[in-house]
Amino acid sequence: MQKAEPHLFIVFGGTGDLMRRKLLPALYSLVTQELVDQSFRVLAVARDEFDEGAYRSWAQEALDEFAKADGEAMHKWCNSCLNYFAIGKGEADDFAGLRKKIEEVESAHELPGNRAFYLALPPRVFPATIEGLGREGLNEAPGWARIVVEKPFGRNIESARELNKLVHQYYDETQVYRIDHYLGKETVQNLLVFRFSNPIFESLWNRDRIDSVQITVAETVGVGTRAGYYDQAGALRDMVQNHLTQLLTLTAMEAPAAFEADAIRNEKVKVLKSITPIKDSDVVFGQYRAGHILGESVLGYTDEENVPEESETETFVALRLEINNWRWQGVPFYLRTGKRMKERRSQIVVTFRPPPVSLFMGTNQRPISPNALILTIQPDEGFDLRIEVKKPGQGIALKTESLDFRYSDDFVDLPDGYETLLHDVLTADQTLFVRGDEVEEAWELYTPLLAGGHTIHTYEAGTWGPGVSDRLLAELGDWWVSL
Ligand code: BG6
Numbered sequence: 001m002q003k004a005e006p007h008l009f010i011v012f013g014g015t016g017d018l019m020r021r022k023l024l025p026a027l028y029s030l031v032t033q034e035l036v037d038q039s040f041r042v043l044a045v046a047r048d049e050f051d052e053g054a055y056r057s058w059a060q061e062a063l064d065e066f067a068k069a070d071g072e073a074m075h076k077w078c079n080s081c082l083n084y085f086a087i088g089k090g091e092a093d094d095f096a097g098l099r100k101k102i103e104e105v106e107s108a109h110e111l112p113g114n115r116a117f118y119l120a121l122p123p124r125v126f127p128a129t130i131e132g133l134g135r136e137g138l139n140e141a142p143g144w145a146r147i148v149v150e151k152p153f154g155r156n157i158e159s160a161r162e163l164n165k166l167v168h169q170y171y172d173e174t175q176v177y178r179i180d181h182y183l184g185k186e187t188v189q190n191l192l193v194f195r196f197s198n199p200i201f202e203s204l205w206n207r208d209r210i211d212s213v214q215i216t217v218a219e220t221v222g223v224g225t226r227a228g229y230y231d232q233a234g235a236l237r238d239m240v241q242n243h244l245t246q247l248l249t250l251t252a253m254e255a256p257a258a259f260e261a262d263a264i265r266n267e268k269v270k271v272l273k274s275i276t277p278i279k280d281s282d283v284v285f286g287q288y289r290a291g292h293i294l295g296e297s298v299l300g301y302t303d304e305e306n307v308p309e310e311s312e313t314e315t316f317v318a319l320r321l322e323i324n325n326w327r328w329q330g331v332p333f334y335l336r337t338g339k340r341m342k343e344r345r346s347q348i349v350v351t352f353r354p355p356p357v358s359l360f361m362g363t364n365q366r367p368i369s370p371n372a373l374i375l376t377i378q379p380d381e382g383f384d385l386r387i388e389v390k391k392p393g394q395g396i397a398l399k400t401e402s403l404d405f406r407y408s409d410d411f412v413d414l415p416d417g418y419e420t421l422l423h424d425v426l427t428a429d430q431t432l433f434v435r436g437d438e439v440e441e442a443w444e445l446y447t448p449l450l451a452g453g454h455t456i457h458t459y460e461a462g463t464w465g466p467g468v469s470d471r472l473l474a475e476l477g478d479w480w481v482s483l
Contacts, residue, residue, distance in 0.1 A: 004030070004426030006037040007143070008102060008111055012129055013120035014044025014084065015058065018150070022181075023120060024059055025067040026418040028074060031081075035423055039109050043083045045098065047090075055084035068413075090128055095136040102138070113142025116425055119149050122229065127166055134170035148177040148425055151242050152233065153434070156450055157443040164436045173436055177425050182243040183432040184417025186407070187381045191250045191348075192264075194375070194383070201373070202255075204352065206327045211370060212478050214334045214349040215247050217377075218341035218464070220293050223315070227306035234313045236285075236446055239337040242434075245272075245442045247377070248333060251348055252323055261430040265438055272441035274325040278449060284469040285454055286316030288340040291461030298340060298461045312456050315339045318469035319449075320476070332476050336469065340461035346377035349481045360396055369400045372481060381414065382406035 009027065011019055030036050044055060056078045063074045085101045088094045106113060117138070119129055126149060133139055139147070149167070154160025167176055182188050195202055204210070217239060223230045230238060249268035256263035289300035302309050316338030323333065352371040360368060372386040384402040391397040407414060424432055457466035464480065473479050 001033075001035060001423070002427045003034070004036045004040070004423070005114055005143075006039045006111055007114035007116060007426065008041050008043055008106055009116050009118070009426075010043045010045060010102065011118045011120055012045045012087075013118075015046040015048050015050070015055075016120055018120040019044065020062040021066050022416065022418045023118065023422070024062050026416055026422050028063060028067050028069065028077060029415070029419050030423055030426075031077060032069060032073075036426065039111055041081050041083060041105055041109050041111065043085060043102065043105055045085045045087050047087060049086050050084050052082075052084045056082050090125070090132055092132070092135065095132040095138070099136050099138060114144045115141045115146070117145070117147045118425075119147065121150070123150075123152055123155070126163060130166055130170060139170035139175075144175075144428075145171075146175050146177060146425055146428070147171055148179055150179050151181075152237055153178050153439045154443060155233075155237060157440065157447040160440050160443045164440065168436070174428075174430070176433075176436070177421075177430065178434040178436075178439060179421060180242045180246050180434050181417045181421065182246050182377075183434075184419075184421040185377060186414045186417075186420075187375070187377045188247065188250065189420075189432070191247075191375065192259075195251075196255050205350075207329055207331050209352055210331055211351045211353045212332045212334065212473075212476070213251060214351070214481060215244055215251070215336070215347075216349075216480075217244055217247075217337040217346045218343060219337075219339050220341060220344045222288065222298060222340045222461070223301060223304050223307060225305060227304060231307055231311055231313045235315055235317045235337055235339070236449060240317050240319070240335060241442050241446050244335045244337055245445075246434075247346075247348060248335065251350075252328060252333070254327070259431075261433075262435075264431055265435045269435070269438050269441055270325075271323060272438065272445060274323050274328075275445055276322045276324050278319060278321050278445065280449070280454060282321065282472065283317065283319040283449055283454070284457060284466060284472060285314040286318075286338065286457045286459045286466040286469070287311075287313065288315050288338070288461045289458045291340070291463065293340060293342075293462040300458075300461070301340075312452075314456055316341075316459060316465045316469075318465060318472055320472045332473075332478065334473060334478070334480075336465065336480070338459075338465045342462055342464055344379060348375040348377070349373070350375075351478075351481065360398055368398060374481070380406055380408065382408075 059078045059082050060075045083105050085098055139145055154163050249271045252271045253267040256267050287301050301307055301315050302311050318336040320332050320334050350373040354370045358368055368388055374384045376382055382405045384404040386400050386402050388398045389401050391399045457468050459466040
């Protein structure tokens with residue numbers, strides 16, 4: 001694998017949860033795999049008045065909790081490779097101070113001036129940070145400068161356009177890495193490999209053979225301690241506009257001209273452009289009430305910490321849409337996501353058309369189940385191809401069985417998505433990042449649904465969401481495939 005050039009990795013939000021749980025372990029893993037140079041240094045930036053020693057202890061604790069590695073070596077790495085800068089209120093002087101600190105670290109470790117800036121920040125401070133960097137000239141560097149922006153990128157089409165405009169005032173698109181961590185997941189990347197290296201499936205991947213596609217991302221967790229953000233966002237902004245839409249475009253896109261960032265992203269954008277506007281009647285919004293998950297009772301959404309009692313924020317969305325192009329016209333795509341659902345499960349279910357004539361109908365007291373391909377993103381990553389077989393014995397009776405593949409049977413640990421994505425930033429591979437026009441196309445699609453005024457159906461925690469979501473499928477003769 002390609003090794004990153006010597007550089008300084010600068011994280012805004014350096015004392016935050018993302019740094020603690022994901023970024024530090026991922027960076028350390030790149031170190032242990034020797035995918036970064038020995039001179040690699042990290043500069044954490046945050047408001048907290050830590051001195052460097054205190055920051056290093058904080059980072060050691062984080063790695064002890066979240067990294068799978070030898071403690072002593074990790075602690076040594078923290079002491080020699082982590083630096084800290086307190087950015088105060090983020091005013092012009094503070095950014096000037098940051099520039100000085102960057103230059104000091106670079107000169108102490110003879111770094112050539114390549115810089116990656118990661119904004120692991122709440123979205124409301126993206127603009128001020130981008131401007132602060134730009135005004136101080138930190139959008140350019142003696143070597144290369146790249147900026148990584150976490151999701152959500154905007155709150156609707158207008159704010160996404162504004163944010164893109166601001167980003168492009170200082171950076172050209174090749175410097176910008178918009179993160180959607182779903183794209184870092186092995187099984188999501190495998191979608192491309194699965195589709196474009198196994199022509200037996202690709203030749204069936206169209207409206208002639210496929211009846212419908214369902215994409216579910218179900219979580220058992222609730223809002224946790226994130227109400228401040230989540231109550232303003234809701235499931236449509238938090239999950240559908242980004243993660244589910246990425247799964248959708250990868251499932252539906254045409255084969256790219258080459259396995260290259262822009263070729264792939266062009267095809268994804270074409271899918272988004274071909275989606276027919278989604279009507280209000282094609283969407284069901286829900287919010288969880290109290291219930292039980294895996295035997296434990298859990299609170300309803302409006303009883304969670306810091307959630308306003310009268311909140312109408314959706315924690316569940318189900319919708320159907322149509323991709324009006326030659327490959328997919330007439331094939332319904334159903335998307336569904338929710339918190340506090342029955343199981344943690346992300347799956348894409350591709351249901352094929354039934355046989356034109358059902359020879360066996362009626363001999364079996366049940367109709368034939370259509371063939372279905374189930375791609376499981378998480379947990380027990382892998383896939384199942386559901387087929388009909390004859391039950392042994394006299395007469396003809398059918399049974400649905402699966403041909404399956406589980407990653408865990410053949411591979412030990414799957415790398416965390418962040419590790420893959422950080423390595424890509426450092427080696428300038430934008431394939432798994434969302435391009436500016438792509439993020440705008442996605443917002444264009446969902447912004448009309450954000451207007452409010454729709455019914456929020458409650459659902460019991462520990463279920464598959466409000467029963468009315470079945471209607472979206474039943475109207476077209478479909479049903480949620482049981483997972
Ligand atoms: C995040 C959302 O982007 O993805 C969270 O903000 C959600 O609300 C999380 O829980 C799900 O990610 P994963 O990798 O656990 O499926």
